[in-house]
Structure formats: C-alpha cells, structure tokens
C-alpha cells in the first residue's frame with residue numbers, strides 16, 4: 376500500500392477535492408483498491424460519502440489511548456474498490472489528548488495503517504489546513520505528499536514553514552519519496568499565469584498537470600458520492616484530475 380498525504384497550511388485550496396477525486400479515479404478508472412482517510416474535523420470528505428456519523432468509529436480512534444483495530448474503523452463507500460475511515464468533531468478532542476500524552480505522538484497513524492496495508496493499493500489522507508498533531512501523523516505515514524497550491528498573491532505563504540516541518544519529520548519517515556506541488560484552480564489570467572511560472576521556476580517539485588478552475592467542481596459538491604469525472608466528464612477539471620492520476624502513477628512507476 377502506498378500512502379499519499381494531501382496537505383497545505385492554507386485553507387480552501389482543493390485538498391479535499393483532490394483527495395476525493397484522486398481516490399475515485401484510482402478506484403474506478405484504474406481498479407486500484409483505495410482507502411480514503413478523513414483526517415480533518417470539518418469532515419467534508421466524510422459528509423461527501425454520507426459517512427459522517429457520531430455513533431461510528433473514525434480516525435479519532437487511531438489517536439486515542441485505547442486503540443481499536445484499524446479494520447473496525449473502515450466503512451464501505453458506494454464505489455466498489457474504495458473504502459473510507461471517516462471522521463467527526465471528536466477528532467478535535469482526541470488530538471488535544473494526544474498532545475498531553477507521553478511517548479509516541481506522531482507514529483500512530485502509520486502504525487494503524489500498517490494493519491491494513493495488504494488490503495489496499497493506495498491510501499489517501501485528506502488533512503486540515505494546519506500542522507496539528509494529526510497532520511504530523513499523516514506526514515510520518517506518507518510515501519508521497521501532495522501540496523495543492525492555488526496561485527493567488529498568498530499562494531506560497533507558509534510553504535517554507537511547511538517544508539521545514541516535513542524536513543524535520545523525515546527522520547521519522549524513511550519511506551517519504553515525493554513531495555509534489557499541484558497547481559489548482561488555474562485560469563488564463565496574467566497574474567495566475569505569472570504565479571504558475573514562479574512556482575515552476577522555484578525549487579519545489581511541481582506536477583506537469585494543472586487542475587483548471589471549473590464551476591462544475593462547485594456544482595459537484597452538492598451531489599454526494601459523485602466525483603467530478605461522473606458529474607461532468609467533459610469539464611476541464613475532470614480531464615485534469617484524470618491526467619493527474621496518470622502522471623502520479625507514472626511517477627510512482629505503477630505500470631498497472
């Protein structure tokens with residue numbers, strides 16, 4: 376199983392959109408067995424898959440002292456090859472408790488995912504816009520990190536800090552192979568194009584694929600469980616997300 380953490384300190388930069396659509400495309404179009412982990416108390420991905428439920432176990436259990444077996448946290452989605460570990464606001468408490476704990480604070484998610492590594496080809500972790508303890512756990516668990524970047528004036532704010540945090544955690548994560556930026560919500564606007572040029576000329580690694588801005592993406596959020604490739608197969612963002620997954624599979628040399 377290969378684990379992809381989708382992170383950025385900034386909010387509203389398509390982390391959840393990317394996690395959901397990459398998961399659906401990997402499972403539906405590439406027949407990969409996918410586990411999507413919702414690691415954000417906002418629970419946008421859990422709500423999208425109708426799995427937001429305070430009576431159910433969720434990712435919070437990974438961070439609590441009295442551990443539950445990982446397979447007990449997994450829910451089926453409406454997609455055949457795709458399961459999910461959902462979340463809810465209880466995650467907030469679990470993360471606060473974790474910060475008071477002695478001993479291993481950042482390796483809990485990695486350890487939990489190891490229990491189910493033979494069940495899946497890919498695990499995607501949707502993270503909140505922060506570097507809270509649950510995000511550090513995602514960084515430590517990851518083989519690959521994807522940082523979606525919306526190219527506005529503040530696009531690269533926090534990037535240095537984020538890369539510094541990742542660098543510090545590399546000693547705890549010998550598996551981390553790729554840290555890739557993904558330009559999202561791009562459009563033919565002179566400032567956006569200039570921002571993209573700057574990003575591509577920087578020291579950061581950037582996917583060749585851009586995810587273009589498309590109003591259809593916003594529409595798709597109103598339809599539970601329907602990814603952009605099904606909601607509007609011909610829109611630019613659907614084509615771009617398919618291209619992104621192909622580029623990602625080439626990057627990790629998954630010849631299928």
Ligand SMILES: Nc1ncnc2c1ncn2[C@@H]1O[C@H](COP(=O)(O)OP(=O)(O)OP(=O)(O)O)[C@@H](O)[C@H]1O
Nearest residue numbers: 386387388389390391392504587588589592593612
């Ligand atoms: N390619 C796109 N074109 C147009 N709108 C988009 C695109 N990608 C994402 N959006 C919209 O941008 C908003 C933010 O997206 P999303 O919720 O995925 O961001 P996020 O980084 O997960 O946010 P948060 O930090 O709050 O978790 C949503 O309304 C989403 O529909």
Ligand SMILES: [Mg+2]
Nearest residue numbers: 390391415419
């Ligand atoms: Mg989100």
